[in-house]
């Protein structure tokens with residue numbers, strides 16, 4: 001798996017909690033809480049892959065020739081692992097590609113007094129590897145293990 005971040009996603013309401021993970025990993029991801037019709041037209045217009053727990057939405061998307069991944073359970077490491085396997089995506093954090101978990105804009109990496117900091121040019125939020133970082137990397141590690149152990 002190389003570091004390509006070209007896949008883009010649209011995520012439906014039931015999987016809202018996966019959105020910030022995909023953004024942290026550097027994937028252009030939008031969340032859509034509205035109707036199925038809008039999800040389908042966004043996916044079509046912007047070439048986004050649909051992530052959903054809605055069986056009927058997935059069926060319609062497939063009929064329309066759109067790319068869709070249907071999930072049964074809302075389990076973060078499991079979902080990330082499946083995305084990585086099926087789309088051959090990297091689950092490694094990359095300080096260059098990472099995006100704002102709040103607004104999806106690519107973050108700007110800065111080196112401030114010996115530590116890495118990320119600034120969002122759109123919403124002005126700042127990020128660094130704080131105490132929560134350990135949980136983030138643990139979850140990503142778990143997802144990477146799942147992705148490699150269940151591949152054929």
Ligand SMILES: [Zn+2]
Pocket residue numbers: 100101102103104105120121122123124125
């Ligand atoms: Zn932002």
